[in-house]
Amino acid sequence: MINEIDHPKSECSNFILPIKDTLNVLSGKWKLPIIGVLTYGKKRFKELEREIPHVTPRMLSKELKELELNGLVKRSVFDTKPVSVEYELTCSGKTLDKVLDAMKDWGLEHRKRQMTGQEDVRFPQ
């Protein structure tokens, strides 16, 4: 991505739009905890509620619906008595792992640099 040559503006938006898409699907207070829990396998609504501290049923339902609309989570309804509903990550949701790992690694390094005051250390030229 880093390139010192001149660049047309259109190239910049080609680079920015897909990144914004990724940021958008992750935006919302409960998206990351939901994805985090679902990486361990299918969960029912009540299980998600139990495993995500402080989430309200209303917020959990809202953010699960957004994740479903974005194709990251699949909701399956089973004809049991009472009806049971399970949530799981789709292919799109599972492939987020590379992105989340890169974000986690950078976040950890960044925090270390901020704590040791090395935030403006430059790469050697």
Added chain:
Amino acid sequence: MINEIDHPKSECSNFILPIKDTLNVLSGKWKLPIIGVLTYGKKRFKELEREIPHVTPRMLSKELKELELNGLVKRSVFDTKPVSVEYELTCSGKTLDKVLDAMKDWGLEHRKRQMTGQEDVRFPQ
């Protein structure tokens, strides 16, 4: 990251906090365009303003300051007449390239899947 075994809640927050840090430093309408332009090298304020369509000087200044506080951008003032100010990515800012590349790749694939209606295709078990 994906692991089907049981998991303690503390493990989840260890995974979520650094990701949230990364999301936070990128949040804001103009952070990505600013970082995008600065990956091509140092820029003066006026150059950034010219290269980022629709940004106002006030917003550009605000988001540059936030990037500076987060240690992603370095601001250098030169004692010329008139004084000149240059902005460039720090080490932290430059190492974001891996994260942004992963986000770009995922965003492109996600858009393709959404357009072809394959958003709920699952991995084979």
